Amino acid sequence: MTAVMDNTAPTSAEIPAPDGSVTVTVKILRFNPEVDSEPHWESYDVPALPTDRVLNLLINIKGYVDGTLSFRRSCAHGICGSDAMQINGINRLACKVLVKDLLAKKGKPTTISVAPIKGLPVMKDLYVDMEPFFEAFRAVKPFLITYGNEPTNERIQSPADRERFDDTTKCILCACCTTSCPVFWSDGSYFGPAAIVNAHRFIFDSRDEGAEERLDILNDAEGVWRCRTTFNCTDACPRGIQVTKAIQEVKRALLFKRV
């Protein structure tokens, strides 16, 4: 049996439809490991305000239509990085995608497809096993490494030095970048963009003295040289981090042995 089948949409009469709402079809790739051998699509016709986020639609489906729909979410405004998923095929945070940006032109019916991020094992519906992702994060020694005595108060860091690595400190570990990377899809042992971003955050921190150790790790077969510069990661980052640029800076540091 093939994985894809389109069920008839269950009724959603119970979801409150406020003034100004339109009906959209949300097509979700569902998977329940207890009964399904493979994922399948299910569609839900739901009322949506143009100002709703995709996350609101998912919460409504879970609350009113099918209480077993499973997905991660927490802060609901793009800071914790829990609700990364493929929305219309693109990795996004569900709490930051507005329905108005997905509505079909000229009043045509709108279908929004929602699937789990790619390249990590699916556990249920939109839940994926994040452990391989965090394993790569931990492998690059994502913590300040210093030698010698600790200062009494703070270490001094000039505003310019602090600015140097500002971009890569914005990472929220949502996995949008890593799971948009074709190299990661084909070979999960590649560290992936997020881990490199987190290494970059320390390599270019003027207080840190562990750059060499980290660069050795990233010089590995599964390290930065696997990057094929497709820029998928940069496009996917919900924080606007210049991910590909950060990876290039790490490559350059390796080539010229200097940060």
Add this chain to the structure above:
Amino acid sequence: MTEVERHNYDVVVIGAGGAGLRAAIEARQRGLTTAVICKSLFGKAHTVMAEGGCAASMGNVNSNDSWQVHFRDTMRGGKFLNNWRMAELHAKEAPDRVWELETYGALFDRTEDGRISQRNFGGHTYPRLAHVGDRTGLELIRTMQQKIVSLQQEDKAEFGDYEAKLKVFQECTITELLKDDSGAISGAFGYWRESGRFVLFETGAVIMATGGIGKSFQVTSNSWEYTGDGHALAARTGASLINMEFVQFHPTGMVWPPSVKGILVTEGVRGDGGVLKNSEGKRFMFDYVPDVFKGQYAETEEEADRWYTDPDNNRRTPDLLPRDEVARAINTEVKEGRGSPHGGVYLDIASRMPDEEIKRRLPSMYHQFKELADVDITAEPMEVGPTCHYVMGGIEVDPDTGESTVPGLFAAGECSGGMHGSNRLGGNSLSDLLVFGRRAGLGAANYVESLERKPVVLQSDIDAAARSAVSPFEPAEGEGARENPYTLQHELQQTMNDLVGIIRTADEIERALGRLAEIRSRVRNVVVEGHRQFNPGWHLAIDLRNMMVVSEAVAKAALLRTESRGGHTRDDFPMLDSDWRNRLLSCRVSGEDQVVPDVVVEPKEQVPMRQDLLELFELSELEKYYTEAELTTHPAAQGDTA
């Protein structure tokens, strides 16, 4: 006999926000085996949402700052109901905790000479908040996550196992605390959210660090985790909760569009120069300086504007009054018809500084409004209104050790009570997490080391905990319709929002208690479908019990306190009442019902403030809060009689 996965740890920390992680680091550094349990993924805790900063009197920006000034600001903010010992420890230790975090690797915005920069915030006399743009909480959590990764790599080198000393159990929910026959903590029982399988942690010490209760209100800046689990678990284990009537409504949450109503707009907007205006364009906060703060705030717009650049010779803008004052002012403006189109007021930063400066100082706010509300905050004002943000009330603890009234049960952070009195100052939460997270870690470590034998978990308790957890799958026999947990949660949130919200009356609170009683009778009939594996409906059914307990505690305490103070405003008792200042309302559970027990509230007296701390205040200020009889020991009062 229940099938259960067993783990054994010296210390178990429930919650992986700032307080939980700091506690876990401390216990691990004392050499104890430590487990951290969290409902979400590790690193996604609610602390990430803190934006403005972490208050600590380092004096990097204004060297006049000191722990004494911070202590005074905190007590004033809490309207002198704070546990003064906690406020003292907090003010004294916060700078060390921030510096320590910096040595862990935390990123901070810097002063010109490279020290940690500090920003202004409501109620703080001097620029005091160490910060990273408007993502300070995220950096705090990330830094401690990194610290834990580094400790685990040290353990790998020493013991051959990353998790030999410190292990994080993520996406795991605790449903019961267990005690041995002497009444001391013996373990924690819960389930894996993924598989629904039961798990037991055998331990002598549990540290609660579960955060707040905001999900009991409809409009809130809090995330789904904030269902009062720690409050309710502790209460059901026999601990007392204090100050539950004090709920902070942050004055500036988003009010539009509806899908994002309640999401926080950082106080940093006002700290950096943003001002509140009503529909007439008036900076209305000048009309709302209460008597207790008269003379401490600017009286004209000109003076307020000069203060940003010349704080030594001018007084600060009343836009930066403590949060309870600002939230009430906004509420009044809207009620009197001077609100914005979507029922808030305007927060204007666009006309106050250049576009690039706004984007540099407040990048998250710029994106949040651009992406979620299609508002460009560099060009037009934001619409903002109050949103449920923080609960001052929590588990009653010993200030020095964080131990609750149950032996072996400790608490830190938002789920503990006392530190913030009736109202928390912005920025005092992140510092609270660090100071009392560390202290609870130490307290638990000392306690465990002093135990002669490890408490034993009883099999009958495990069986009972398991039965209670799966009961939503087995509908009760007999009368009553089957209830949907989402519907009940919604009704509960609506009730608390409408009837026990920012402005309260006895009549409304009594109606709320009536509705809560009705919802409680229906909680028993909640039925969930499907299996235990990743079943959000089941998870909510269990969370709902906790939300019931904390909502009842809030409502019952709010009814008893017949005065207005901080985060508790009674329209029928609008004044601060000195006779109430020293009285705490202590909530305990009672009754037969194990699932959603009754809450009983009793007043109790607080220990009077130590003399040397009392003397940090002018008599004339204390007279606004204290009864005359309480102030006879103040030197100025003695001078009068001499």
